[in-house]
Amino acid sequence: MQYILISMSTRHILLGLLAKGPSHGYDLKRRHDEHFPQARPLAYGQVYTTLQRLVRDGLAEVAGTDADGGPERTLYRLTEDGAREATDWAGQVTPPAPYVTNEIFAKVVVAILTDGDPASHLLAQRAAHMERMRELTTLKTAPGTELATVLAADYALNHLDADLRWMTTTQARLTTLTAVTVEADRA
Amino acid sequence: MSNRPEPLVVARDLVKAHGRTPALRGAGLDLGAGEIVAVTGPSGSGKSTLLHCLAGIASPDEGSVTYAGERVDTLPERRLSELRRTEFGVVFQFGQLIPELTALDNVALPLMLAGTARGAAQERAADWLERFGAGEQRGLRPGELSGGQAQRVALARALVTGPRVVLADEPTGALDSLASEQVMAALVRTARETGAAVLVVTHDAQVAAYADREVRLQDGVTQDGVTAGLEVHA
Numbered sequence: 001m002q003y004i005l006i007s008m009s010t011r012h013i014l015l016g017l018l019a020k021g022p023s024h025g026y027d028l029k030r031r032h033d034e035h036f037p038q039a040r041p042l043a044y045g046q047v048y049t050t051l052q053r054l055v056r057d058g059l060a061e062v063a064g065t066d067a068d069g070g071p072e073r074t075l076y077r078l079t080e081d082g083a084r085e086a087t088d089w090a091g092q093v094t095p096p097a098p099y100v101t102n103e104i105f106a107k108v109v110v111a112i113l114t115d116g117d118p119a120s121h122l123l124a125q126r127a128a129h130m131e132r133m134r135e136l137t138t139l140k141t142a143p144g145t146e147l148a149t150v151l152a153a154d155y156a157l158n159h160l161d162a163d164l165r166w167m168t169t170t171q172a173r174l175t176t177l178t179a180v181t182v183e184a185d186r187a
Numbered sequence: 188m189s190n191r192p193e194p195l196v197v198a199r200d201l202v203k204a205h206g207r208t209p210a211l212r213g214a215g216l217d218l219g220a221g222e223i224v225a226v227t228g229p230s231g232s233g234k235s236t237l238l239h240c241l242a243g244i245a246s247p248d249e250g251s252v253t254y255a256g257e258r259v260d261t262l263p264e265r266r267l268s269e270l271r272r273t274e275f276g277v278v279f280q281f282g283q284l285i286p287e288l289t290a291l292d293n294v295a296l297p298l299m300l301a302g303t304a305r306g307a308a309q310e311r312a313a314d315w316l317e318r319f320g321a322g323e324q325r326g327l328r329p330g331e332l333s334g335g336q337a338q339r340v341a342l343a344r345a346l347v348t349g350p351r352v353v354l355a356d357e358p359t360g361a362l363d364s365l366a367s368e369q370v371m372a373a374l375v376r377t378a379r380e381t382g383a384a385v386l387v388v389t390h391d392a393q394v395a396a397y398a399d400r401e402v403r404l405q406d407g408v409t410q411d412g413v414t415a416g417l418e419v420h421a
Contacts (some may be wrong), residue, residue, distance in 0.1 A: 123410070126403075127401075129392075130392065130395065130396065130401050133392060133393065133395075133396035134396050134397075134398070134399075136396070137393075137396040137397055141368075141372050141375075141397075157393055157396065158393075160392075161392050161393050164392045165392075168229065172229075
């Protein structure tokens, strides 16, 4: 299983989930995985560690315990500061791709540096991207697919599509560069 | 690849020039029964010319096109017209619906041209408009339809005669992303239900992702099968 979303702010997502009312760690983990169905599932340990930090920072507080026929669980709720923090974070503009650290980009650069074959690599990478886009398209168009899954698939498809457009442009630049180099060698 | 269906349309070594400008320089592909294939490539790579050669709209200067074992590129016009009327459904970027006719009559027209009585043709046309989610627009003329609605009517018209092959040239080229998604989902769902083979020419990778596989055209040459033996390093 390949997940669509790789990294997010767990801290702010838990604040967002707590905005719907008090909840315990197990329930928060379950609801996280429902809301981000294509993301890497949240580990229980990460949920509890994050909740403790939220309490420490005054963004959440213990609201009692809930047994519900099973083991006793600690309930957490948002504080006013926590509610403000969640709203502020969701409203902040995300820096638009500040660092170009993509692995495909790095591999093309290394292939050029080592006199490799970046054009063949880009062709193979394109095929891998298309394969993944086919999987995601099948996933999002299957009958009864949850909205959260459709949104996650759309997000991933658009990013893969952007990669593909960059790869196409790069391939065209490499072809032009090769033609210029060959011309210069002849002269 | 070994799991591909038996080829229904086979193009080999196609060469075609528009005046002095070469469009195809040795292109070829196989389209299997029930298969959905996307032909992609940059502008001017020869995608539309390839589709026109497959549909018998244009004749290649060299090479061959066969449909179910029959050479298409050397057929007399009369037999070609028959093929296009009964075996092929063709869709273009701007639908090319007849502006004076309602959506219903646009879809019924190919059946009437093939000899079906008007009432029966309209009944079947109405079914097909429903399948493409355009039933409510049956009484509207093309000028009253949105781009997405017009393309769904055009798809219904292409499929109403039960063709074994659907050839679509940039069917979503003029649509926004959500309308494009609705058109492609309807096309793929219907093709799966009817077993029609579909060839979609597109410059859009998200449209190509609806297909079973991609054939890439670059400077008039096809680069097929790049997924074979592919290794992905995570």
